[in-house]
Amino acid sequence: MKRYIQKVLLCAGLLGVFASAAMIHGSQVAQAGEEKNASASITIDNFSFTPKEITVAAGTTITWVNHDDVPHTVVSPDKKFRSKALDTDDQFSFTFTDAGTYNYFCSVHPMMTGKIIVK
Amino acid sequence: MIEGPATGFWGTAAGFGADLNLTVELIMGLALIAGAFLARAKRYAAHGACMTAVLLLNLVPIAVVMFPSFDGLVLPRLTSHLRKRYYAVAAFHGVLGSAAELLGLYVLLVAGTNLLPEAWRFKRWKLWMRLELALWMVVLLSGIGTYIVWYTPLLRR
Numbered sequence: 020m021k022r023y024i025q026k027v028l029l030c031a032g033l034l035g036v037f038a039s040a041a042m043i044h045g046s047q048v049a050q051a052g053e054e055k056n057a058s059a060s061i062t063i064d065n066f067s068f069t070p071k072e073i074t075v076a077a078g079t080t081i082t083w084v085n086h087d088d089v090p091h092t093v094v095s096p097d098k099k100f101r102s103k104a105l106d107t108d109d110q111f112s113f114t115f116t117d118a119g120t121y122n123y124f125c126s127v128h129p130m131m132t133g134k135i136i137v138k
Numbered sequence: 139m140i141e142g143p144a145t146g147f148w149g150t151a152a153g154f155g156a157d158l159n160l161t162v163e164l165i166m167g168l169a170l171i172a173g174a175f176l177a178r179a180k181r182y183a184a185h186g187a188c189m190t191a192v193l194l195l196n197l198v199p200i201a202v203v204m205f206p207s208f209d210g211l212v213l214p215r216l217t218s219h220l221r222k223r224y225y226a227v228a229a230f231h232g233v234l235g236s237a238a239e240l241l242g243l244y245v246l247l248v249a250g251t252n253l254l255p256e257a258w259r260f261k262r263w264k265l266w267m268r269l270e271l272a273l274w275m276v277v278l279l280s281g282i283g284t285y286i287v288w289y290t291p292l293l294r295r
Contacts, residue, residue, distance in 0.1 A: 106215060127211065129145045
């Protein structure tokens with residue numbers, strides 16, 4: 020009977036260790052997933068993009084939010100992304116999956132420019 | 139330097155197309171005033187040529203710059219955003235501008251051709267032409283207002 024109890028306790032202990040390991044691993048996977056789906060935001064205010072230049076990891080989703088009272092657009096000159104006209108508080112998101120440097124501008128106000136560096 | 143549409147030359151946030159359009163419209167406004175003085179000087183052939191040239195040339199910036207801009211940026215949200223000055227000033231300019239261009243073409247048809255039947259032709263020349271010139275000047279001013287609201291953040295604050 021004593022041996023039986025010892026076996027049960029041993030099994031329970033092993034199960035506990037495996038369960039803990041699985042939970043830790045799952046947490047790490049979740050964190051890695053969160054890092055992979057990182058996000059950043061760029062505000063449009065007073066006819067400028069802020070920050071004007073931003074460096075992010077590949078897989079990052081960037082969201083532009085227009086806080087001006089006039090419409091703006093977010094347009095890549097090499098046609099990689101292009102928003103519709105964004106009115107006040109409208110948003111536009113794009114996920115940068117490949118490393119590289121991405122310039123963009125507002126097609127209504129071409130002096131408004133910005134740069135995304137993806138590493 | 140980021141490649142994109144060329145920036146303008148008036149030192150505002152406008153692109154080259156908008157600045158060129160404003161410049162052309164200002165020149166056309168001056169040409170219409172000059173044309174009115176030609177009529178006062180009884181140089182009617184020169185007056186007719188001047189007014190006709192402005193009316194017909196104005197169709198180009200309407201087709202190339204103003205209508206595409208209005209269609210892309212204003213029309214889709216006009217009904218829900220008319221209270222915002224960005225949309226209101228452009229709508230005011232668009233409606234009055236369309237009326238001025240159409241009235242001008244009508245005056246041109248009556249004064250310069252025999253295409254319209256007699257019942258459709260006006261008799262009070264000065265009244266209609268002065269009305270058209272006054273309307274055009276209001277449209278020009280509203281166009282300048284639209285430019286300021288759309289492209290000059292510092293002047294608007």
